[in-house]
Amino acid sequence: MSYPLHVGVTEAGTLYNSLIKSSIALGTLIIEGLVDTMRISISGDPINEVIAAKKLLTFLHLRQGPDVVACPTCARAEFDVEKVALEVEEKLAKIDKKITVSVLGCVVNGIGEGKEADVGIAGTKGGVVVFYKGHIVGTYPYDEGIVKLEEYVNQLVK
Numbered sequence: 678m679s680y681p682l683h684v685g686v687t688e689a690g691t692l693y694n695s696l697i698k699s700s701i702a703l704g705t706l707i708i709e710g711l712v713d714t715m716r717i718s719i720s721g722d723p724i725n726e727v728i729a730a731k732k733l734l735t736f737l738h739l740r741q742g743p744d745v746v747a748c749p750t751c752a753r754a755e756f757d758v759e760k761v762a763l764e765v766e767e768k769l770a771k772i773d774k775k776i777t778v779s780v781l782g783c784v785v786n787g788i789g790e791g792k793e794a795d796v797g798i799a800g801t802k803g804g805v806v807v808f809y810k811g812h813i814v815g816t817y818p819y820d821e822g823i824v825k826l827e828e829y830v831n832q833l834v835k
């Protein structure tokens with residue numbers, strides 16, 4: 678066709694339903710090179726549509742953006758992984774640079790996985806190990822570790 682194709686799943690529903698339907702449909706069509714513009718339709722706050730579209734393009738490697746990797750948590754988690762991961766996501770929301778930050782609940786699996794990220798933390802008894810560019814930079818009490826994580830993130834995105 679000699680004109681751009683605008684694609685979206687209409688009436689895709691609420692957040693989870695739309696994210697899954699839209700990722701399957703749009704992800705497939707984007708990979709096939711069939712999408713010029715898109716809309717992810719989500720019932721509710723329209724800002725979620727923008728966030729979802731940005732994340733879809735980032736995870737398809739078509740846009741530079743942040744990826745916050747976080748473990749699913751288990752009994753070994755030494756801090757509130759979800760809370761920290763959400764805070765980091767919020768902090769990086771406007772960044773248009775490729776950066777991977779890992780937030781992992783413990784050092785059992787966290788050390789190996791954390792080294793893959795640009796910067797990250799893994800929980801220890803009473804604190805966190807901080808990684809930067811594949812190396813451990815230190816072990817800190819929790820609050821100090823979170824500050825260190827933020828400092829390294831700021832260093833990467835400035």
Ligand code: SF4
Binds near residue numbers: 753755
């Ligand atoms: S990184 Fe640690 S806390 Fe997180 S899921 Fe794996 S074992 Fe559990």
